[in-house]
Amino acid sequence: MVQVKKYKDNLPIKFDAVAALSMIVEEEKANRGLFVTTSRYLPQARNFAEKQRGRLVLADSTNVAEWCSKISTRIIRDKSETIQDSYILNILNDSSSKGLIGKAVVAQTGYNTVTNQFAIVLKDTPHVSLLMDISGKPVRYIDPPYNHKGYEIPRMDASVLNFKTKEHVFRARKEIDSNGIVTFWGQQKLYTLWDGEPLFYDIDD
Structure with missing residues (x-):
C-alpha cells in the first residue's frame, strides 16, 4: 500500500x-x-x-x-553493456526472427534537399527503443560526376561500429498506430522502418 x-x-x-x-x-x-x-x-x-x-x-x-x-x-x-561490438555484429548477422532488434529505420529530412538519416534498433520495448545512427551507402547516382543525387540503402556491416558513441546512440519513443505502423521519435526526428528499397537523396542545395 x-x-x-x-x-x-x-x-x-x-x-x-x-x-x-x-x-x-x-x-x-x-x-x-x-x-x-x-x-x-x-x-x-x-x-x-x-x-x-x-x-x-x-x-x-x-x-x-x-x-x-x-x-x-x-x-x-x-x-554500454548493450552496445558491445559483439552484440551489434550479432544482431546484424542474425537473420532469425527477433522482432525489431537489428532492423533499420530511417528519417527523411531536408527542405531544399532530401537526406536520409538511417539507424538500427539495438533494443526494443513496447514504448521505448534504443537506436544507433548508421550511414547510408549509395547504390546509384543520377547526376555524375557530381554524385549529389541518387539512391542509397543503410550500410549494415561492421562499419556501423564507427557510430558506437554516446552522440549516436539514443533512446526514441516508440508508437504503433491503429494500422500497425511503427514510428520512433528521437533526436528531433521521426523514424519509420526501412522497407528494403533504395531511398532517393539530394544534397544539392
Missing part, C-alpha cells in the same frame, strides 16, 4: 506529518516507511524519526539528487 500526501511547497515538514507515516507503517506492518520532500524537516520531526530505529527514513532534495545520479550512472552502464 502506498499513500501520497501533498504538502505546500517550501514549507518545512512538521512532527505530525512524520508521525502520521509512522502510524501507517505500524498499521500495515511494513518494514520501513519513506518520507520524501524537496523542502526540509523541523528538528522535532527528525528526532522522532531517529527514535524509530530505522523504521522511518526521511529524504530531502539532496537524497533525490543522489538517487538521480545513481540511476543515470546505471543507465549509462546498461547502455
